Amino acid sequence: MFELAALAYLVDMIFGEFPWKHPVVWMGEFISGFEQRFYRDRILSGALLVISLLVLTLLVSLTLVYLCGLLPTTGLSLAVLAVFASTGLAMNMLHASVAELLTAEQPKQALSLLVSRDTEAMTETEMYKAALETWAENLSDGVIAPLLYLVLFGLPGIAAYKAINTMDSMIAYKTERYFYFGKTAAIVDDIANYLPARLTALLIVLLAQDKRLAWQCLWRDGNKLESPNAGFPIAAMAGALGVSLGGDAYYHGQLKYKPVLGLSINPVNKAALVQALAMKTDINLIVLSVLAAGAMLT
Numbered sequence: 001m002f003e004l005a006a007l008a009y010l011v012d013m014i015f016g017e018f019p020w021k022h023p024v025v026w027m028g029e030f031i032s033g034f035e036q037r038f039y040r041d042r043i044l045s046g047a048l049l050v051i052s053l054l055v056l057t058l059l060v061s062l063t064l065v066y067l068c069g070l071l072p073t074t075g076l077s078l079a080v081l082a083v084f085a086s087t088g089l090a091m092n093m094l095h096a097s098v099a100e101l102l103t104a105e106q107p108k109q110a111l112s113l114l115v116s117r118d119t120e121a122m123t124e125t126e127m128y129k130a131a132l133e134t135w136a137e138n139l140s141d142g143v144i145a146p147l148l149y150l151v152l153f154g155l156p157g158i159a160a161y162k163a164i165n166t167m168d169s170m171i172a173y174k175t176e177r178y179f180y181f182g183k184t185a186a187i188v189d190d191i192a193n194y195l196p197a198r199l200t201a202l203l204i205v206l207l208a209q210d211k212r213l214a215w216q217c218l219w220r221d222g223n224k225l226e227s228p229n230a231g232f233p234i235a236a237m238a239g240a241l242g243v244s245l246g247g248d249a250y251y252h253g254q255l256k257y258k259p260v261l262g263l264s265i266n267p268v269n270k271a272a273l274v275q276a277l278a279m280k281t282d283i284n285l286i287v288l289s290v291l292a293a294g295a296m297l298t
């Protein structure tokens with residue numbers, strides 16, 4: 001599957017998002033429709049949603065794989081599969097969305113589209129901190145994790161991962177409405193992201209100028225957050241930049257207490273965000289090199 005993954009990654013690098021309706025939107029509509037009709041704040045109800053969407057996603061993706069296998073040449077089949085698979089990768093969209101804060105006339109509004117925390121009263125430092133955390137965490141969720149499952153299981157693997165990730169983003173909240181309904185989705189997402197989050201953190205450490213500091217922050221702070229996975233790439237990014245990330249933040253008007261990750265050696269400012277976003281080029285080179293090597297060896 002290395003060849004398919006490499007081609008899909010190149011498609012995302014060159015073309016980014018295609019103009020047609022994104023598969024994640026279809027998944028989101030299914031989740032919303034299921035919730036409207038069958039919502040009960042019970043673990044069973046949420047588990048049925050997880051099973052239903054995963055089964056449907058696998059059926060659709062396996063059908064696409066079968067249909068692509070009927071195409072006249074292997075090269076054409078691979079190219080079409082790569083286009084489908086590229087919709088599960090988000091390096092271009094993620095980078096562009098976070099980089100928009102550097103030029104947006106209303107950066108708080110731009111940030112509000114990326115994070116679930118309240119942005120209206122944020123200071124400039126808090127804005128850049130949120131952007132850096134989003135960039136680090138979503139390097140795992142939007143790039144490394146889907147790529148890993150594409151390599152391991154092909155199109156059905158990346159499709160299933162995107163379904164899991166979409167459910168997590170929509171219903172896996174510890175609120176009164178979703179505490180039980182979203183529990184299965186949250187557990188499945190934690191399992192699916194366990195390895196990718198740590199691989200992403202190691203990749204960030206590899207790209208850090210001070211690799212020793214990045215590793216120290218990762219080792220010390222990676223498991224401090226409530227999430228079993230998000231803290232690892234964020235701690236690695238904090239160490240790579242020599243900044244402190246995490247800390248208390250407001251969500252839906254309520255202050256949530258969160259531990260601080262990293263060290264306050266450098267300020268969290270525009271320059272830090274520019275430095276973090278500049279990792280994109282090296283990440284692309286490393287990812288494509290690994291995929292190319294894998295394709296030649298398999």
